[in-house]
Amino acid sequence: MTDYKNLKLRASSNPHIRNGEDTRGLMLDVIIALMPALLFGVWHFGVRVAISAVVSVASAIFFEWLYRKLLHKPQMIGDLSAAVTGLLLSMVNKKAQEFDKDMGQAMYECLLCDACTNDCATGYQPPLFIREARTEAVVSEVAPESVMNLIENVETTGNIYGVEKPSYGQDGTDVLVYIGEVAAIKVPEMAKHLLALLAKAGVSAKVLANEPASGVMLGDLMGYTEEVRKQAEVCAKALNETKLPVVVLDSYDAEIMTQKYPEWGCEITAGVTTATAFVAKLLEEKKLAAKAALGTLGACHDDDRLARTFHEFAPVRSIAKAAGYELTEMFNHEKLAKSCGTAVAYGYMPELVTRIAGGRWDDLTRTDAKAMLVACPETWLCFSLCVPEGYQLVDLFGALL
Numbered sequence: 235m236t237d238y239k240n241l242k243l244r245a246s247s248n249p250h251i252r253n254g255e256d257t258r259g260l261m262l263d264v265i266i267a268l269m270p271a272l273l274f275g276v277w278h279f280g281v282r283v284a285i286s287a288v289v290s291v292a293s294a295i296f297f298e299w300l301y302r303k304l305l306h307k308p309q310m311i312g313d314l315s316a317a318v319t320g321l322l323l324s325m326v327n328k329k330a331q332e333f334d335k336d337m338g339q340a341m342y343e344c345l346l347c348d349a350c351t352n353d354c355a356t357g358y359q360p361p362l363f364i365r366e367a368r369t370e371a372v373v374s375e376v377a378p379e380s381v382m383n384l385i386e387n388v389e390t391t392g393n394i395y396g397v398e399k400p401s402y403g404q405d406g407t408d409v410l411v412y413i414g415e416v417a418a419i420k421v422p423e424m425a426k427h428l429l430a431l432l433a434k435a436g437v438s439a440k441v442l443a444n445e446p447a448s449g450v451m452l453g454d455l456m457g458y459t460e461e462v463r464k465q466a467e468v469c470a471k472a473l474n475e476t477k478l479p480v481v482v483l484d485s486y487d488a489e490i491m492t493q494k495y496p497e498w499g500c501e502i503t504a505g506v507t508t509a510t511a512f513v514a515k516l517l518e519e520k521k522l523a524a525k526a527a528l529g530t531l532g533a534c535h536d537d538d539r540l541a542r543t544f545h546e547f548a549p550v551r552s553i554a555k556a557a558g559y560e561l562t563e564m565f566n567h568e569k570l571a572k573s574c575g576t577a578v579a580y581g582y583m584p585e586l587v588t589r590i591a592g593g594r595w596d597d598l599t600r601t602d603a604k605a606m607l608v609a610c611p612e613t614w615l616c617f618s619l620c621v622p623e624g625y626q627l628v629d630l631f632g633a634l635l
Contacts, residue, residue: 235257261314268321275325287324294320332366338376341367342582345590347538347573348456369457377456381583385455394451394581395419402429403443404509409512410476410504412491414484415447416577417611424611427631428483428509434635436523441479446472453494454578462483463498466490470500479504481512484541485610486576493543508539510609513631514549517556522634528558532597532605532628535564536571537613545569550630554607557633561607564597572597575616584619591616598625 240320275283298316302309346361371377372385387396393415400418402425411432417425432439449465456462470491480502484486491506516522534554540546546570554561566572574594575587595617598606605626606612617627 235405256547257315259315261318264318265314265321268318268325271325272321283324290324290543291320294323298387301532305476329471331368333374333376335342335376335378337367338371338374339378341371342378342537342579343586345575345576345579346574348542349538349570349573352542352569353567356470366456367457368455369459372456379581381455384578384581385433387451388447388452389461393419394455394578396464399445401443402445404429404439404441406438406478408438408478409440409585410473410478411441411481411509412473412480412484412487413441413445414482414487415451416486416615417483418445420577421611421614421629424614424629424631425483427635428513430635431513431516431522431631432481435516436517437521441476442472447491447562450486450490451578452468453490454576458494464497466498470495470502474503477504480506481509482506483509483542483610484612485510485537486612489539489543499615508540508544508546508549509542509631510549510553511546513634514552517552522556524556525558525634529558530559530605530626531562531601531603532559532607532626533562533564533601533603534567534607535594535613535617536568537608537610538571538573538576539567540542540610541571550607550609553609553630553634557607557628557630559605559628559633560605562601563599564594564603566597574613577612577615580616580619587616588619592602592620595620595625 253524254354271286272283287355293312294316299309299311302311306573341364344364346364348359348361351357351359368377372382379500387394391397391399393399396416397419399415400422402418409432411429413425429441430438432528446463446469446606448469449462449541452459480491480596485508488506488508491502495501506569513522517524530613532554534550536547537549540550551561564571572594574591595606604624606617606619606621606630607628607630614627614629623625
């Protein structure tokens with residue numbers, strides 16, 4: 235056995251290969267390597283690129299000299315490191331790429347589904363920057379006209395559809411159900427099914443007569459601006475005044491309430507639960523009974539927020555099994571599930587969202603399943619655009635009734 239107590243270790247530096255190259259030589263190599271890109275910039279954008287490079291390099295060298303002069307440090311401008319810094323700064327000048335309408339359009343082709351973040355080993359989060367770019371697009375008036383129309387609808391009616399939001403107001407003492415604008419306006423049956431399920435389980439559910447917007451739609455359209463935060467504050471105040479725990483039907487509303495509200499100082503004090511998690515708990519507590527087997531094979535679609543924000547995979551499947559469905563899985567599921575689109579994206583690029591939803595239907599057709607099982611109004615809305623012949627789109631809350 236090794237005697238670790240008396241073991242002698244020799245500490246030394248890591249082995250290195252050394253040569254005579256100094257910092258000046260390395261920096262000169264970098265400058266030479268950057269020359270093709272700089273020359274292309276001059277050819278493509280004009281002489282202003284060369285002027286910008288000269289001014290930037292001269293400024294970097296001057297301020298490096300001035301800094302060391304004032305602090306009585308030895309001068310090192312001869313190593314060319316300041317010149318490299320100035321050259322690099324000139325090549326990332328914001329004016330080299332103007333935020334035009336084409337770029338504005340490109341910023342809205344992202345679904346903000348977070349699949350890229352989930353796949354990235356470094357933790358990089360592109361949706362954060364996409365939202366900031368959308369803010370810039372709106373402020374610079376280069377966002378697509380269809381997007382600006384949706385923003386105007388929100389400003390005038392409180393929702394992206396530009397219509398009066400139906401009221402599902404009812405009194406209750408156990409929980410507050412937040413319906414959301416997509417379910418209230420576009421998928422009302424799912425809202426009614428959820429409320430009927432809760433009543434069947436003996437849960438006294440309250441719904442606000444004038445339910446405020448959560449801010450999620452405006453946040454997706456123009457980034458997390460002050461207007462979005464004001465919507466969040468108004469919504470949080472209305473929900474908190476009930477002093478009831480909140481059950482949220484639309485997972486997109488649930489995400490902003492749980493992820494952004496606390497950051498903005500307007501947390502839901504009694505807590506927020508997704509509707510799928512709440513109904514699954516009712517099944518677990520035997521307050522809802524499972525139905526007889528239907529003999530139908532189905533597959534659950536994991537929507538973007540349930541899958542990648544809440545990591546909720548079991549609840550929707552337990553609801554599906556209780557509704558009588560046998561289950562299989564599509565190739566990409568749980569955190570790897572492909573997006574089927576969003577309600578807000580459908581508002582400004584309906585053709586693309588229809589194709590995306592169709593691609594997810596293609597995933598289902600490659601299995602033996604005949605039913606797409608969903609529990610989110612946005613998901614249901616997108617899938618309903620292109621249901622293949624011979625297949626079913628199933629609202630799991632309705633299926634469990």
